[in-house]
Amino acid sequence: MPSVFIKTAFLKARFKCSRCGTCCHHKRPEEFGDLVPLERLKEFWQKSNLIYLTHQEVEAIRRETGLEPAQFVDTLFEYDGKTVHIDDAGERIILDFPVMKSKEDTTCIFFRDGCTIYPLRPKACRLFPFRVEEETNDQGDLTLNICYNESCPGMGMGKIADKALLQRLVLDQFKERSESVASEVRALAEEGRIGKNARIYRSHPGRREKSGSML
Numbered sequence: 001m002p003s004v005f006i007k008t009a010f011l012k013a014r015f016k017c018s019r020c021g022t023c024c025h026h027k028r029p030e031e032f033g034d035l036v037p038l039e040r041l042k043e044f045w046q047k048s049n050l051i052y053l054t055h056q057e058v059e060a061i062r063r064e065t066g067l068e069p070a071q072f073v074d075t076l077f078e079y080d081g082k083t084v085h086i087d088d089a090g091e092r093i094i095l096d097f098p099v100m101k102s103k104e105d106t107t108c109i110f111f112r113d114g115c116t117i118y119p120l121r122p123k124a125c126r127l128f129p130f131r132v133e134e135e136t137n138d139q140g141d142l143t144l145n146i147c148y149n150e151s152c153p154g155m156g157m158g159k160i161a162d163k164a165l166l167q168r169l170v171l172d173q174f175k176e177r178s179e180s181v182a183s184e185v186r187a188l189a190e191e192g193r194i195g196k197n198a199r200i201y202r203s204h205p206g207r208r209e210k211s212g213s214m215l
């Protein structure tokens with residue numbers, strides 16, 4: 001059975017947030033279409049700055065703010081609490097993880113002179129400027145590689161980052177996401193909706209609205 005490993009791509013890293021707000025500006029690389037093939041995922045992550053949410057985090061924000069998910073979440077498909085979508089007669093499995101919506105000026109929908117949902121902010125915000133790159137080997141083992149975003153001006157300042165805390169956040173985020181994906185894939189497989197040569201894609205959340213394209 002494949003295993004999951006968590007590692008950090010650095011020995012020691014200093015970090016102190018200067019509250020510049022850069023991480024609350026969400027970048028979407030225009031050169032990517034609706035779907036991101038897994039072999040280009042690393043490039044996509046390096047060029048984008050999107051805040052991914054788990055369904056539990058969407059639910060907590062909905063409960064506390066009274067907003068509907070469509071008001072603060074971007075997905076490629078209409079948000080219905082599910083991540084896995086099947087297209088092209090079962091030949092494409094599309095993982096459509098929700099990301100935080102942004103305003104016209106690219107700032108987060110919850111950014112007004114700072115974060116207006118600070119106690120509720122998702123784990124991806126708590127982690128920033130640290131982020132995760134996933135690597136899978138031929139045996140299917142998955143490594144969650146914690147690296148950092150060099151555009152953050154707080155890197156290199158302050159105290160040495162607490163690796164144990166970062167790993168705990170990454171593990172919690174991974175568990176919440178993988179549990180829902182695994183159960184959705186299982187249900188779709190039982191219904192016979194996944195083709196035997198199906199390829200996996202990740203979505204470019206919010207892209208469909210801009211391009212007007214149809215899957």
Ligand code: SF4
Nearest residue numbers: 017018021023152154
């Ligand atoms: S980009 Fe870095 S320094 Fe600026 S607000 Fe985000 S975490 Fe803090």
Ligand code: SF4
Nearest residue numbers: 024108110111115125
């Ligand atoms: S939720 Fe808060 S911390 Fe996270 S991107 Fe939005 S404004 Fe910034």
